[in-house]
Amino acid sequence: MIRVFIADDQLLIRQGIRTLLEMDAEIVIAGEAEDGAEAIERVPLAEVDVLLLDVRMPKKNGVDVLRELSAANALPPTLVLTTFDDTPVVLDAIRAGARGFLLKDISYQQLMSAIRAIAAGGTVFQPAITQRLLRAAGTPDSGAMPIEELTARELEVVRLMAGGYSNKEIAHALGTAEGTIKNQVSSILSKFGVRDRTRAVLKALEARLL
Numbered sequence: 018m019i020r021v022f023i024a025d026d027q028l029l030i031r032q033g034i035r036t037l038l039e040m041d042a043e044i045v046i047a048g049e050a051e052d053g054a055e056a057i058e059r060v061p062l063a064e065v066d067v068l069l070l071d072v073r074m075p076k077k078n079g080v081d082v083l084r085e086l087s088a089a090n091a092l093p094p095t096l097v098l099t100t101f102d103d104t105p106v107v108l109d110a111i112r113a114g115a116r117g118f119l120l121k122d123i124s125y126q127q128l129m130s131a132i133r134a135i136a137a138g139g140t141v142f143q144p145a146i147t148q149r150l151l152r153a154a155g156t157p158d159s160g161a162m163p164i165e166e167l168t169a170r171e172l173e174v175v176r177l178m179a180g181g182y183s184n185k186e187i188a189h190a191l192g193t194a195e196g197t198i199k200n201q202v203s204s205i206l207s208k209f210g211v212r213d214r215t216r217a218v219l220k221a222l223e224a225r226l227l
Contacts, residue, residue: 018043018044019045019067019132019133020045020046020063021045021046021066021067021132022046022047022050022056022063022093023038023050024050024053024055024071024074024082025050025051025074026051026052026073026075034069035049037125038132040125041129047063051074052074053076053078053079056068056077056086057082060086060091060093066136067094067132067136069096070082070083070095070096071097071098071099072098072099072106078106079106079110080106080110083115087113087114094136095114095116096116096132096141097110097111097115097118097119098119098120108219108222111219114215116135116139116141116215117131117135117215118142119131119141134183139182139214140179140218142179142218142222164208164210166208167205170201171204171208175217175218175221175226177191178202178218179218179222184198202214202217
């Protein structure tokens with residue numbers, strides 16, 4: 018079972034997402050919040066596998082929620098729900114701990130796939146707004162570039178990481194062993210000087226490698 022918490026200030030959207038998720042027998046609604054302050058209060062009290070988080074909410078915005086839950090060691094794997102107009106704050110959300118972002122007009126199948134990927138430890142960066150994210154990030158500085166150039170295979174791996182694929186799925190896609198992919202992911206993290214896959218993908222976005 019995957020326990021999902023929905024944080025969005027628009028009642029109709031919360032109800033719509035809840036209705037869609039309840040169609041899947043593997044999904045349980047862990048709770049809801051109508052503003053950021055409520056999310057900060059309720060999420061730590063619930064057993065949450067995936068947090069669906071709107072970035073624009075009253076009292077506390079999505080980035081505030083991410084930062085405060087992270088500081089309290091209470092941040093579950095988080096998928097940011099956004100619109101095209103929100104792209105300037107999405108990078109801040111990722112830096113604050115979000116594992117990915119999706120536009121609110123995605124299909125039911127896309128939403129379910131993203132939730133499963135996030136719950137499994139993956140990342141999901143929807144291609145539809147990648148270019149807007151890159152423009153919002155501006156020209157990357159030297160800090161965005163890897164310390165050492167990625168190999169062609171590592172570039173393939175980081176692109177699949179950005180699509181939310183697990184090590185096992187990447188290994189299958191590239192026709193190699195899962196252990197080999199684990200080593201390549203470790204190398205990618207080292208070259209970017211980061212400690213997790215999400216920040217590696219963010220660095221790759223900032224460095225225009227994706």
